[in-house]
Amino acid sequence: MIELKNLTKKYNDFTAVDGLELTINTGEFFGLLGPNGAGKTTTISMLSTVLLPTEGSIYIDGELLTRAAQRQKRKLSVVTQEYSMRQDMTVEQVMEYQGRLYFMPKKEIREKTEELLRFADLWNYRTRTVRHLSGGMKRKLMVCRALMVDPEILILDEPTAGMDALARRQMWQLLRRINEGNLTIILTTHYMEEAETLCDRVALINKGRLGYVDTPRGLIDELGGFCVEVRDAESDGQSENSAGTGETAKGLSAGHVTYSRYFSTRQEAIAFLQEQNENASLRVTTLEDVFVERMKQ
Amino acid sequence: MGIITVLWEKWIEFKRDFYKITLAAMITPVMYLVIFGIGVQTSSHGEPYLNYLIPGIVAISTMTGSFGAITQNMSVQRLYEKALDQVMISPTPLWQFILGQIIGGSLRGMYSAVIIMLLVTPIHTGLTFGPMAWFVMFLNGTVFATIGLTLSFLAKTYADAPKYNAYIIVPMSFLCNTFFSVEQMPNGFRQVVALLPLSQASGMIRALSHGEGIGISGIIILLVYIVVFSSMSVGFIYKKKNL
Numbered sequence: 001m002i003e004l005k006n007l008t009k010k011y012n013d014f015t016a017v018d019g020l021e022l023t024i025n026t027g028e029f030f031g032l033l034g035p036n037g038a039g040k041t042t043t044i045s046m047l048s049t050v051l052l053p054t055e056g057s058i059y060i061d062g063e064l065l066t067r068a069a070q071r072q073k074r075k076l077s078v079v080t081q082e083y084s085m086r087q088d089m090t091v092e093q094v095m096e097y098q099g100r101l102y103f104m105p106k107k108e109i110r111e112k113t114e115e116l117l118r119f120a121d122l123w124n125y126r127t128r129t130v131r132h133l134s135g136g137m138k139r140k141l142m143v144c145r146a147l148m149v150d151p152e153i154l155i156l157d158e159p160t161a162g163m164d165a166l167a168r169r170q171m172w173q174l175l176r177r178i179n180e181g182n183l184t185i186i187l188t189t190h191y192m193e194e195a196e197t198l199c200d201r202v203a204l205i206n207k208g209r210l211g212y213v214d215t216p217r218g219l220i221d222e223l224g225g226f227c228v229e230v231r232d233a234e235s236d237g238q239s240e241n242s243a244g245t246g247e248t249a250k251g252l253s254a255g256h257v258t259y260s261r262y263f264s265t266r267q268e269a270i271a272f273l274q275e276q277n278e279n280a281s282l283r284v285t286t287l288e289d290v291f292v293e294r295m296k297q
Numbered sequence: 298m299g300i301i302t303v304l305w306e307k308w309i310e311f312k313r314d315f316y317k318i319t320l321a322a323m324i325t326p327v328m329y330l331v332i333f334g335i336g337v338q339t340s341s342h343g344e345p346y347l348n349y350l351i352p353g354i355v356a357i358s359t360m361t362g363s364f365g366a367i368t369q370n371m372s373v374q375r376l377y378e379k380a381l382d383q384v385m386i387s388p389t390p391l392w393q394f395i396l397g398q399i400i401g402g403s404l405r406g407m408y409s410a411v412i413i414m415l416l417v418t419p420i421h422t423g424l425t426f427g428p429m430a431w432f433v434m435f436l437n438g439t440v441f442a443t444i445g446l447t448l449s450f451l452a453k454t455y456a457d458a459p460k461y462n463a464y465i466i467v468p469m470s471f472l473c474n475t476f477f478s479v480e481q482m483p484n485g486f487r488q489v490v491a492l493l494p495l496s497q498a499s500g501m502i503r504a505l506s507h508g509e510g511i512g513i514s515g516i517i518i519l520l521v522y523i524v525v526f527s528s529m530s531v532g533f534i535y536k537k538k539n540l
Binding site: 074080082088 | 309381384
C-alpha cells in the first residue's frame with residue numbers, strides 16, 4: 001500500500017503539488033490524470049525519490065520512503081516520462097545495468113533480459129545503442145527495464161506517449177497481463193481511453209491539487225452516463241444546467257455552439273434529445289468527458 | 298556491490314571509448330613535451346627543464362583525466378540523459394554509487410598517468426616513479442574526482458561543465474607547481490596557491506621522482522580535500538531537494 005500524506009512540492013513561490021492525500025491499495029491499477037503542468041510528473045518524481053517533498057511524506061507498506069530506504073526502493077520500479085537511460089549503452093547493457101543496480105545474480109539477469117526483450121520484440125536489437133532506437137523502441141525498453149526487477153509497485157509516467165496505436169494496444173495488453181499478479185501499478189497518461197480501459201481507480205489532479213478519486217465508472221456515473229451533444233447555431237452560447245441529472249458544457253465547433261448535456265438514464269437523455277432539432281446526438285459518456293468537465297471546474 | 302556496478306559501467310564506457318580516451322590523454326602532454334623538450338630546450342635547478350616538467354605533467358594528467366571523466370559524464374547523466382534517475386530509484390545505496398564514481402574517476406586519472414609514463418619512456422630522464430609516487434597520483438585523481446562530482450551536482454545546465462574546466466582546471470594547470478615553482482610567486486598569492494591540491498600533488502610527485510622524501514603534510518592536505526568534497530557529494534545525493 002502506498003500512502004501520500006500532505007505531499008507538497010514547491011519551487012520558490014510556485015506550488016507544483018499541493019497537500020496531496022492519497023492511498024493506493026496493493027494490487028491496484030491506479031491512474032493519475034490531469035492536464036499538462038498539473039503536478040503528475042512531480043508526484044511521480046517524489047515517488048521515485050528523484051525529488052524530495054517540501055512538506056509531507058510517502059509511505060510504502062507503512063514505512064517512510066526516503067533516498068536511503070533500500071527496502072522500500074527495492075519494491076519500486078519506475079518508467080519515467082523522459083528516456084532516462086544511458087544513450088551510449090546497448091539495449092543489453094541497459095538491462096544488465098538495471099539488474100546490477102538491483103543486485104540480481106548474473107544468470108537471472110541473462111535469462112530475464114532474453115525473456116523480456118523477446119517479449120517486447122527487442123531481442124534482435126539487443127546490441128544496438130539506445131540512441132539508435134526509435135522512440136517507440138525506447139519506450140518498450142524502459143518498460144522491459146522496469147519489469148526486469150520484479151517490482152511490487154510499478155510507476156508508469158506516460159508510458160505510451162509517442163507510440164503508434166498498435167504499439168499502444170500491445171503495451172496495454174502487456175500491462176494488463178502483469179497486473180494480473182499482485183503488482184500495484186500507478187499510471188499517468190494523457191490518453192483517457194487508456195486510463196478507462198486499464199485503471200481500477202483514477203484520481204483527477206489539477207494545479208497540484210487532488211480533485212476527484214473514484215473508479216472510471218464511478219466518475220462517469222457521477223457526471224451522467226449518457227451524453228447529448230447539441231449543436232445550435234442560434235444559441236447565445238450560454239449554458240444551462242439540466243435538471244439535476246448532469247452538467248452542461250459548451251464549446252465551439254464549425255461555427256456552432258456545442259452543448260454537451262449529461263443524463264444518468266438513457267430515457268432522460270432520449271427525452272431531451274427528442275426536444276432538440278436534428279443537430280443533437282446521443283452517446284455514452286466517456287472518461288474524457290469527465291476529464292474535460294472536471295478540469296473546467 | 299554498488300561500487301562494482303559503477304565500476305562495471307565505467308569499464309563499459311572505457312572499452313567503448315578506448316581510442317578517444319587514450320588520444321585525449323596524450324595530446325596535451327605530447328604538446329608540452331615537444332615544446333619544452335625539443336623546442337624550448339632549457340634547464341632548471343641545474344638539470345634539463347623536462348625533468349622538472351614531467352612530474353608536473355603527470356600531476357596535471359591525473360587531475361584532468363579524473364576531473365573530466367566525472368564532470369562531463371555526471372553532468373550529461375544528470376541533466377541531459379536523466380540516467381541518474383535510474384540510480385536514484387534503485388535500491389543501490391547512494392554512498393556506494395558516489396564511492397564507485399570516485400574510484401572510477403581516480404582510475405581514469407591513473408590511466409592518464411600511465412600514458413605519460415609510456416610517452417616519456419624513450420626520453421632517458423633518470424626520474425623514477427615508485428609505489429609512493431603512484432599512491433600520490435591516485436590521491437590526486439581522487440581529489441579531483443570528488444571535486445568533479447560535487448561540481449556536477451551543482452551544475453544547472455549541461456554547459457556548466459566546460460565552465461568549471463575553464464575557471465578551475467586551466468588556471469591550476471599552469472599555476473600549481475607544474476611549470477614553475479610556487480616559490481616564485483608573490484607573497485600572499487603564493488601561500489594560497491601552495492594549499493591547492495595540484496600544488497601539493499605536483500610537488501610530492503616531483504620530489505619522489507627525484508628520489509627525495511616527502512612530508513606527511515601534503516598527504517594530509519589531499520586527504521582533507523577528499524573528505525570535504527566526498528562528504529559534499531554524499532550530502533547532495535541524499536539531501537538535495539531537486540536533483
